[in-house]
Amino acid sequence: MSQQYKIAVLPGDGIGPEVMAEAMKVLDAVESRFSVRFERTFANVGGIAIDRDGKALPEKTIAVCRESDAILFGSVGGPKWESLPPDEQPERGALLPLRKIFGLFCNLRPAIIFPALTGNSSLKTEVIEGGFDLLVVRELTGGIYFSQPKGIEGQGAERTGFDTMRYSEVEVERIAHVAFQAARKRVGKVCSIDKANVLSTSVVWREVVERVGKEYADVELTHMYVDNAAMQLCRWPKQFDVMLCGNLFGDILSDEAAMLTGSLGMLPSASLAEGSFGLFEPSGGSAPDIAGQGVANPIAQILSAGMMLRYSLGLTEAADAIDRAVEAVLDAGFRTADIYQGLEGETKTDTSGMGDAIVAEL
Numbered sequence: 001m002s003q004q005y006k007i008a009v010l011p012g013d014g015i016g017p018e019v020m021a022e023a024m025k026v027l028d029a030v031e032s033r034f035s036v037r038f039e040r041t042f043a044n045v046g047g048i049a050i051d052r053d054g055k056a057l058p059e060k061t062i063a064v065c066r067e068s069d070a071i072l073f074g075s076v077g078g079p080k081w082e083s084l085p086p087d088e089q090p091e092r093g094a095l096l097p098l099r100k101i102f103g104l105f106c107n108l109r110p111a112i113i114f115p116a117l118t119g120n121s122s123l124k125t126e127v128i129e130g131g132f133d134l135l136v137v138r139e140l141t142g143g144i145y146f147s148q149p150k151g152i153e154g155q156g157a158e159r160t161g162f163d164t165m166r167y168s169e170v171e172v173e174r175i176a177h178v179a180f181q182a183a184r185k186r187v188g189k190v191c192s193i194d195k196a197n198v199l200s201t202s203v204v205w206r207e208v209v210e211r212v213g214k215e216y217a218d219v220e221l222t223h224m225y226v227d228n229a230a231m232q233l234c235r236w237p238k239q240f241d242v243m244l245c246g247n248l249f250g251d252i253l254s255d256e257a258a259m260l261t262g263s264l265g266m267l268p269s270a271s272l273a274e275g276s277f278g279l280f281e282p283s284g285g286s287a288p289d290i291a292g293q294g295v296a297n298p299i300a301q302i303l304s305a306g307m308m309l310r311y312s313l314g315l316t317e318a319a320d321a322i323d324r325a326v327e328a329v330l331d332a333g334f335r336t337a338d339i340y341q342g343l344e345g346e347t348k349t350d351t352s353g354m355g356d357a358i359v360a361e362l
């Protein structure tokens, strides 16, 4: 009998359902090749859940997630819901609560340049030569995203929006351990990103990371201010192996790192709790500017499904096969619009064409 896994599938809004359909085809292919079964339960999340169930994160969606081994998430949000009160909008009403409810404190965002796409990078050829492979380890349930108090108060010219940024030692410690352990399996370098020249949270962050680093004598630890890090990523990304970041800095730097690889549509992510449970989603959003046209790049969603197999389900061989299939399809010249340059050997394809090519390769 084949091994069975339960997956909560939350396509969400915009391009979410379009790219999720391709990830489903890939999971079908994995089922037949590796003799496993993915029992998938679809549930509403984000704007579509507001429209159908009256709130961005319905109880029944939370229940489906609780009963599953992992969550595969598309993306949420869009102009249709922007006029709602902030806490009811898809992002703050669904995605952030999901991260908190399931304790998904650790966000892994690997930015790897595929050899076939070196010409797509926004970087100069000499900078890209030989490719690069870096991992952003982002703290996901603390910092300015979640600290209280926050809100908007007052009237007229005195009306003020405010957020608070707090990081406790335990929060920094547990994400630092993840970064050092990841570095051990990679090149062995952690660069911790902060703003310790200005922010008190960063003073605590740097001290704790330094202390945790003493337990990993085999890993090289450096510290860098976030503004310099943003510049260094464009200048010479190869200097980085693991970039350890707080919630806000990791959000910003991971989008930057994505673009160095060619497109935001290429960058997957894993959001992990203690243990094996996780939520897997593209790093980018619902892309309202291209939604409904069938042209979105499904690779970030497909690679996110691969990360789910690797991190939550322990299906390393199948996860490797997905990564290899994506690489082979790019080598063969298949390109969605976001990575198409009109060069010789390139074949322009749409969302489902890219999914089909990856399935055929699998």
Ligand SMILES: NC(=O)c1ccc[n+]([C@@H]2O[C@H](COP(=O)([O-])OP(=O)(O)OC[C@H]3O[C@@H](n4cnc5c(N)ncnc54)[C@H](O)[C@@H]3O)[C@@H](O)[C@H]2O)c1
Binding pocket: 015, 019, 074, 075, 076, 077, 078, 079, 091, 095, 263, 264, 265, 266, 281, 282, 283, 284, 285, 286, 287, 288, 289, 290, 295, 296, 297, 298, 300, 338
């Ligand atoms: N995890 C999430 O659900 C998530 C993440 C980020 C943004 N959002 C939300 O998405 C909405 C749109 O935000 P935004 O426009 O700032 O960011 P976005 O990431 O949706 O889009 C930024 C740009 O990248 C392009 N892009 C993104 N994914 C792509 C793909 N797979 N293929 C091709 N091109 C792709 C878009 O077309 C757009 O030009 C907002 O409501 C935002 O809050 C959601």
Ligand SMILES: CC(C)[C@H](C(=O)O)[C@@H](O)C(=O)O
Binding pocket: 091, 092, 095, 096, 251, 283, 285
């Ligand atoms: C949509 C938004 C809340 C989210 C974040 O800021 O974490 C997104 O940008 C991401 O990177 O996953």
Ligand SMILES: [Mg+2]
Binding pocket: 251, 252, 255, 283
């Ligand atoms: Mg982001």
